Amino acid sequence: MKRILTLCWLLLALPILHLNSQTLPIEAFASIPDVSDITLSPDGKNIASVVKLTSTKEQGTLVTLTNVDTQKQTFVAKTDNQKYTVQGLSWASNDMLFIYAKFPATRNGTPVSEYRLFKYSVSEANLSSVIKPMVLKRFKWAPQIQSDIIDMLRDDDDHLLMKFNGLGNDPQYESVMRINLTDGRSSVVQYAEKNVYDWMTDRQHKVRIGIQRDETTYKILEQADNNEDLRTLWQFEAFAEDQVWPLGFGEDPNILYVQAYHNDFKAIFKVNLTDPKLTKELVFKRDDYDVNGGLIYSKVKQKVIGINDGADSEYTFWDPEYVGLVKGLDSVLPNNRNYITQFSEDERRYIVFSTSAVDSGTYYLGDRDQGTLLPIAYRYEKLLPEQMAKTKTINYSARDGLNIEGFLTTPLNAPNSAKLPAIIFPHGGPIDFDSNSFDYWTQYFANRGYAVLRMNFRGSSGYGYRFMKAGLKNWGLEMQTDVEDGARWLISEGIADPKRMCIAGASYGGYAALMAVATTKDLFQCAISFAGVADVEDLVKSHRGYTNFDIVKKQIGDDYDALYERSPVSKANNINVPVLLIHGEKDRSVDFEQSEDMYDALKKHKKPVEFVVLENGDHYLSDNADRLKAFRSIEAFLQQHLPVNKAAE
Numbered sequence: 001m002k003r004i005l006t007l008c009w010l011l012l013a014l015p016i017l018h019l020n021s022q023t024l025p026i027e028a029f030a031s032i033p034d035v036s037d038i039t040l041s042p043d044g045k046n047i048a049s050v051v052k053l054t055s056t057k058e059q060g061t062l063v064t065l066t067n068v069d070t071q072k073q074t075f076v077a078k079t080d081n082q083k084y085t086v087q088g089l090s091w092a093s094n095d096m097l098f099i100y101a102k103f104p105a106t107r108n109g110t111p112v113s114e115y116r117l118f119k120y121s122v123s124e125a126n127l128s129s130v131i132k133p134m135v136l137k138r139f140k141w142a143p144q145i146q147s148d149i150i151d152m153l154r155d156d157d158d159h160l161l162m163k164f165n166g167l168g169n170d171p172q173y174e175s176v177m178r179i180n181l182t183d184g185r186s187s188v189v190q191y192a193e194k195n196v197y198d199w200m201t202d203r204q205h206k207v208r209i210g211i212q213r214d215e216t217t218y219k220i221l222e223q224a225d226n227n228e229d230l231r232t233l234w235q236f237e238a239f240a241e242d243q244v245w246p247l248g249f250g251e252d253p254n255i256l257y258v259q260a261y262h263n264d265f266k267a268i269f270k271v272n273l274t275d276p277k278l279t280k281e282l283v284f285k286r287d288d289y290d291v292n293g294g295l296i297y298s299k300v301k302q303k304v305i306g307i308n309d310g311a312d313s314e315y316t317f318w319d320p321e322y323v324g325l326v327k328g329l330d331s332v333l334p335n336n337r338n339y340i341t342q343f344s345e346d347e348r349r350y351i352v353f354s355t356s357a358v359d360s361g362t363y364y365l366g367d368r369d370q371g372t373l374l375p376i377a378y379r380y381e382k383l384l385p386e387q388m389a390k391t392k393t394i395n396y397s398a399r400d401g402l403n404i405e406g407f408l409t410t411p412l413n414a415p416n417s418a419k420l421p422a423i424i425f426p427h428g429g430p431i432d433f434d435s436n437s438f439d440y441w442t443q444y445f446a447n448r449g450y451a452v453l454r455m456n457f458r459g460s461s462g463y464g465y466r467f468m469k470a471g472l473k474n475w476g477l478e479m480q481t482d483v484e485d486g487a488r489w490l491i492s493e494g495i496a497d498p499k500r501m502c503i504a505g506a507s508y509g510g511y512a513a514l515m516a517v518a519t520t521k522d523l524f525q526c527a528i529s530f531a532g533v534a535d536v537e538d539l540v541k542s543h544r545g546y547t548n549f550d551i552v553k554k555q556i557g558d559d560y561d562a563l564y565e566r567s568p569v570s571k572a573n574n575i576n577v578p579v580l581l582i583h584g585e586k587d588r589s590v591d592f593e594q595s596e597d598m599y600d601a602l603k604k605h606k607k608p609v610e611f612v613v614l615e616n617g618d619h620y621l622s623d624n625a626d627r628l629k630a631f632r633s634i635e636a637f638l639q640q641h642l643p644v645n646k647a648a649e
Contacts, residue, residue, distance in 0.1 A: 028382040029444035030631030032061070032624050035377035037086070038363050040351050042154075043094045044344030045069065046122065047351075047365070047376065050086050052624065053078065059624050061086055063099055065122065068349075068365065076120045077127055081623040082616045087115070090149075093157035095122045096181065098130070100147050104586045104618065107144065110545065113588045117147035117162075119181065132184030135177075139166035150176060151201040154299070154345075158182050161189065161207075163199055168192055174199060176207055176226075190226050197547070202249040203297075209246045209256070215550045220246055222256075222273060233278060238551050239472060241465050244280075248295040251302045257283065257295055264464040266290035268307060284318050290462045291316075300347045308341075315340040325368075329354075332373060333364075337437075340366075355379075357409075358388035360438045380440070387412070389446035393436050396489035398458070398482045402470070405463075406455035406486055407436050409446045410495070420451040421644050422496035424487045424516070424524070427454060428507030430471060430479065431555075433462045444631065445504075449644035453490050457482035457512075473557040475536055476515055476566030483512050484520055502642045504528035504634075507590055507619065511536070514568035514598065517575050526641040527575075528634060530582045531590045531619055534598035535570075537563040542591060572601035578608040580637040582630050584617020610637065 037050040051062045060080040066073050077099055079086060087100040099118040106112065117130040131146045143164040151161035158181055167175040168191055176190035176199050190199055190207040200209035210221040210230060216238040221230040234244040247257045247268070254273045259266055260280060267285035271278050284291060284307065293309030298319070306317035317323050322340075329338040333354050342351045348368045355361040361379035366372070391409040398404055414420060423445050427434045434454040442452045456463065457479050459471015471479050487503070490496040503524045505513040510532015517527040533539050537560045543552045557563055564570050579602060583595035595611065602609040612633040617626040 022387075024382070024387065024447055026444075026631050026635055027628065028380070029440050029447070030627045031380070032081070032622065032627060033360075033379045034381045035363065035379060037089050038341075038351055038376065039089045039091060040342050040344055040349060040365075041091050041094050041097075042345035044346070044349035045094070048076070048089050048091070048097050049377070050089065054624065063089065063097075063120075065097070065120075074122075074125065077118070084116075085618070085622045087147075090152075092119065092152060092160065092181065096120070096157070097122065098149075099127075104588065111586070111588050111591075112144060115145045115147040117149070130179060130181065135179070135184060135186045138186070139164070140171045141166045150199055151205055153205060161201065161205070165192070170194060173197065193221075193230065196221070200246055200248065202253045203251050204253055206253070208249070208253070211246070213547075213551075216554050218243070220244060233273075238554050239469065241469075247307075248297070248304070250304055257304060259291070261465050264466055266292060266464075284316075288463075290464060292462070298347065299345060329366075329373070351376075355438055356385070357391035357407075357436050357438060358443075359385040360388075360440070383440075383443065387447075388438075388443050391436055391442070394453075396455075396486060398478070398485045400478065402458060402478075402482070404455055404457060404482055404486065406453055407434055408490075408495070409442050409452040409454075411446050411449050411451065414449075414451070419494060419497040421449065421500035421642055422451040422453065422487075422490055422502075424483065424490075424501065424503040424513075425452050425454050426457065426483045426503075426505045426509045426512040427460070428505070428509045429461070430457075430459050430475075430508040431461050431468065432508075433460045441504075441506075448635070448638065450502075450638075450642075451490070451495055453486055453496075455483065455486040457486075472555055475511070475556060475563070476519075480512060480515050480519070484516060484523065487516075487523060498523075500525060500642055502526040502528065502638065504530075505532065506530040508533065511568065514575075514579070515566075515571075517577050517579065518568050518571035519574070521576075524577060526578045526580070526637070528580045528582075528637065529595070529598075530621075530630060531584065531587055532568075532581070532595065532598075533590055534568045534594045534601075535564070536567045537561075538567075538594070538597075539590075569598050569601045572598070572607060573605045575602065575605075575607050578610075578637070578641045580610050580612070580633065582612045582614065582633060584614040584619065584621075584626065586616055587619045589619035 032052050034052050035049055039048050045068055047066045049064050051064050053060045053062045062078050063076040065076050084101045084103045087102050090098045092098055097120040101116045103114040105114045119130050120127045143166045148163050150163050153160050162179055163174045163176050165174055170192040173192035175192045177186045178189050179186050195212045195214045196210040198211040199207050202208045207226045212219040219232050220234045222233050223230050236243045241261055244258050244260045256271050258269050262285055268283045269280035270283050271280055293307045295304050296306040298305045305319035308315050336354045336356045338354045340350050341353050350366045352364040353361055360383045363376040365374045365376055389409050389412045391407050394406045394408045396404055433456050445452045459479050491498045501524050503513040503516045510529030513527045513529050517524050540556050543549045581595045581599055583592050585592050599611040614626045621627040
């Protein structure tokens with residue numbers, strides 16, 4: 001029996017659109033997802049989701065609850081995405097839903113993000129804060145992060161374990177507290193230890209692992225029980241090849257799963273903590289890519305069965321039963337990548353996210369007992385796969401011979417022989433990665449008629465230790481020329497028109513875009529930087545008041561004169577093409593002043609520049625109005641400086 005569950009008013013009612021290469025409305029791309037963060041209650045009876053709110057009176061985000069059997073809908077929470085944004089959802093029990101929220105704030109004159117945890121009782125239809133005022137009275141200061149759960153205590157619906165700083169004799173370090181979800185009372189179960197910033201429990205809910213950092217040296221510490229003597233399991237330097245990161249325990253409290261390098265790539269191992277040599281036994285690896293993510297523990301099988309990795313925390317299994325389940329999904333939903341993202345507690349119901357380079361994603365509810373797979377929601381309902389441009393994986397050689405993997409998207413129905421206007425689109429991070437997956441920026445550019453090249457330049461994650469290490473302290477050097485070499489490859493292949501090429505990016509990608517037009521001549525006809533870094537020296541120095549300052553220096557560098565020379569702001573006079581800068585005033589990741597200073601430097605040298613300010617904007621275009629404003633600015637800029645319908649003379 002085919003049924004369709006409804007989450008609000010927008011699910012799986014197919015929009016009537018002509019299935020050709022028509023130009024779609026900018027709102028189809030420049031909007032926050034229609035539905036995201038779908039999560040299933042432990043009993044499999046309720047689905048919670050984050051849903052876009054768009055009406056004539058208000059815009060923002062709703063948290064909704066839908067009963068699977070009755071399809072009764074409840075509106076749990078609403079935000080305009082300016083006061084706060086919803087970062088995620090999870091279930092504490094069948095009756096209690098957690099909502100993770102991020103608030104823009106200022107501490108001691110420094111812009112910061114504050115994180116809070118709310119709970120919604122299904123039976124009482126009541127929304128409240130998990131952390132009560134009486135708990136905060138125990139702290140020397142209100143913790144910036146009040147949402148960090150380290151153990152849900154699945155066998156105890158009334159409590160959970162959370163970590164906070166601000167307590168006891170070492171308030172700058174993390175303590176673990178037991179929080180009562182009914183009356184709000186609390187007790188400390190693990191006191192802070194110097195330089196320990198994270199704690200991990202075993203399956204018996206004892207605090208067993210501490211992660212300590214002293215400047216750039218990490219130690220993985222272990223204890224038999226809460227507040228007992230700590231021993232060092234591993235010690236290593238930041239970005240070192242011998243790093244070993246704990247992921248979690250098996251059912252046996254002596255079996256710890258870890259991530260470490262294996263033949264240059266990150267892999268998953270298990271270690272018996274009673275073994276004096278701490279021998280690492282290989283559990284799961286990939287031959288040419290790193291394995292990242294968190295453990296998937298099966299309560300039914302009482303063992304670890306896989307890992308959740310990828311852009312949407314997709315489940316990758318090594319247990320044969322669940323590998324078979326995924327293979328079955330692939331046969332039912334061919335040509336897509338089909339990821340299980342959650343199970344009910346008995347593992348009979350589950351959520352599937354099905355996506356591809358042309359499919360923004362469809363959520364399904366699976367039922368193993370009934371043998372059904374029911375569609376729930378589109379991620380972007382107006383972006384039909386038939387109207388999206390295809391992406392293919394390509395490889396090119398950097399000027400020093402290093403192989404660079406890239407992803408080329410060409411407009412739908414573009415002639416094979418045509419030299420297309422093109423956009424080079426490096427990712428942010430920079431220790432991040434692109435993949436052959438759906439990207440709304442890329443599909444927007446392709447829908448407007450541009451070929452789009454994304455590449456994983458050296459320093460990108462996922463390609464092993466040596467590739468990652470090659471990006472350390474490399475801003476403006478080979479990381480930058482890797483991007484330029486991608487543009488030249490696109491020209492040499494006859495895909496791009498050499499006189500119609502623009503470079504665009506966000507965050508580090510914005511830095512790469514600005515540096516490209518500052519250090520190359522006649523390669524690009526324009527540049528677009530969203531929340532881009534313009535002054536690398538200032539970026540590093542801005543971390544002086546943070547605990548990760550030494551890590552930042554090790555990653556980016558601390559030769560301030562050299563960093564300034566590798567900054568676009570120092571080379572503004574060399575830029576001779578139009579530049580578009582876009583930045584949110586409430587960006588907590590890259591200071592708004594970065595784009596402000598770049599604009600001032602370009603204006604000083606009388607260079608062609610536009611600056612679009614998003615008054616309440618953050619680093620992620622979380623607000624729908626900000627996203628629309630940014631994309632409309634990009635559209636007008638490209639139409640003026642890189643029009644598709646005008647061939648180069």
